Amino acid sequence: MGQVLHRRMLKTFIWFGTVALSVAWASGAALKPDIVYVLADDLGRCDVGFMGCRDIRTPHLDALAASGARLDQFYVQPLCSPTRAALLTGRYPMRQGLQVGVVRPWAQYGLPLDERTLAEALRQAGYTTALVGKWHLGHCQPAYLPTRRGFDHQYGHYNGAIDYFTHMRDGGLDWHRNDEPCHDEGYSTHLIAREAVRLIQAQPKDKPLFLYVAFNAVHAPHQVPDSYKQPYSQLKEPRRTYAGMVAAMDEAIGQIVAAVDAQGRRSRTLFIFCSDNGGPQPGRVTSNGLFRAGKGTLYEGGVRVCALATWPGHIQPGRVVTEPIHIVDWYPTLVKLAGGSLEQPLPLDGLDIWPVLTEGKPSPHQDILLNAAPRSGALRAGDWKLVVNGQLDELQQAENPTAGAGRGSSRAKPSLELFNLATDPYERTNLAAVHPERVNQLLSRYRQLAGQAVPPKAGPRPPGFKAPAVWGQTP
Structure with missing residues (x-):
């Protein structure tokens, strides 16, 4: 009688353990x-x-x-x-x-x-x-x-x-x-x-x-x-x-x-x-x-x-x-x-x-901000991509990141490029002149996001800077 009861209790324990493990995995607790x-x-x-x-x-x-x-x-x-x-x-x-x-x-x-x-x-x-x-x-x-x-x-x-x-x-x-x-x-x-x-x-x-x-x-x-x-x-x-x-x-x-x-x-x-x-x-x-x-x-x-x-x-x-x-x-x-x-x-x-x-679900994004610098940036929304002043190199901007007198500032008209990545993934054809309404839509969203940016911290090498013997330590 005792052995039968023991076996039943063991089976019950195993069953509850299996259920608990399954629930944990399903809920992500064990994942x-x-x-x-x-x-x-x-x-x-x-x-x-x-x-x-x-x-x-x-x-x-x-x-x-x-x-x-x-x-x-x-x-x-x-x-x-x-x-x-x-x-x-x-x-x-x-x-x-x-x-x-x-x-x-x-x-x-x-x-x-x-x-x-x-x-x-x-x-x-x-x-x-x-x-x-x-x-x-x-x-x-x-x-x-x-x-x-x-x-x-x-x-x-x-x-x-x-x-x-x-x-x-x-x-x-x-x-x-x-x-x-x-x-x-x-x-x-x-x-x-x-x-x-x-x-x-x-x-x-x-x-x-x-x-x-x-x-x-x-x-x-x-x-x-x-x-x-x-x-x-x-x-x-x-x-x-x-x-x-x-x-x-x-x-x-x-x-x-x-x-x-x-x-x-x-x-x-x-x-x-x-x-x-x-x-x-x-x-x-x-x-x-x-x-x-x-x-x-x-x-x-x-x-x-x-x-x-x-x-x-x-x-x-x-x-x-x-x-x-x-x-x-x-x-x-x-x-x-x-x-x-x-x-x-x-x-x-x-x-x-x-x-x-x-x-295989769709992307959760309505749009993706590829960057928003003071003088350049880009936004992708669906198959469409807007590039603002794409001719400006990100590395070159680092030497003078906040300069705003050039193209792309609030006082100058930026260069705008619009691409349909579904038909033109290699960005060979600028469609900005063909779809001005799409440009305006993406540019409005881009400016909304860019308006949330804080000023860039990058700057040129300070005069007289000397490398320390060990980086991360005071020179």
Whole structure:
């Protein structure tokens, strides 16, 4: 009698446990995926196999793309720091004064301290949070450093354009572990991969991980061990070295994926990959395919980048997402997946794109602001795209970001371009004169958003500035 009762109680316990687990998964309570977000630097849209590249081999990225979704209309900002700010806050960089240029080594500012970061939101949701690689969101004071912005672990550099082997920028050391100087030796792409693997191996089985891997590859200076260039002898410099850098990064990503597999965490891991902007010097160094222009511009070649997302059992393998989405969307999407809270003082621009990725739903956006600088900007609404003063380069504006006497100011008539991306994705035909009513509609909305922008913080190098011996420390 006792054994029968025991068996019945055991069956009942198992049944209730199964139901509870099912309810938890259905409600999202147990759906705390590991999140590995890999961000490439200055990678051309068409310099990976899954986006059609034929002269550079990227087998590991191609395998990730095949296992999930290729994001065909994924937008970022035209430059490095603004894209990173958008990812980590879910807000357009024009709200932070980061819409022009990048955070230069001499900058006495960074990502505003009142911004809640993705790392903070995920840590509050129970995650271990780690940044490996490039920060580029300020280092003028300790409060701006990654370990003060929600990251439990930090490894890598603060500035852009460091030397890949010496880890120096303008004579100062820029390599750090947990925001303290670090003298590890080696090629930076290798070191970033090694640290990412170490963190994956050390992660407790019962705790979710947010691992933000921000390679400085393939940003200039173009440097790579010779062995990576050898398979690309048919290419001319500088593309040959660049190809080797892409190959080294792809190998590093393969090592990170292998570490996840070895720890038995693949089924619970959401991998995301994209570039921070379009490729610079397209046709000479990088390839953005047929898309117009590249890094630092508001045209598709500057802001529509290679991207993928994959999570076994959740994102259908081989899916191609053709809905327009923006990097600001990852913040609310990931926090929601993690069971975290989106209640915060500063409102988000990003929207939840999980139904777009998993169910084929339309983009949740009525429009996407591609940027709003004092003298230039762009807005996409549906298939239509308005470009304001597209001839102005974002990098050039950084030297004098608030000048308003030129074209595009409130006192001068701006140059306006209108494109129908459904029929003209390569922006060859300006339809502004054909559809003036559409121009006025988009321009009104653009000005509404641009009116919410704060003044840009970027400025020229101050006279007499000297690099410190170690970046992040007082000279």
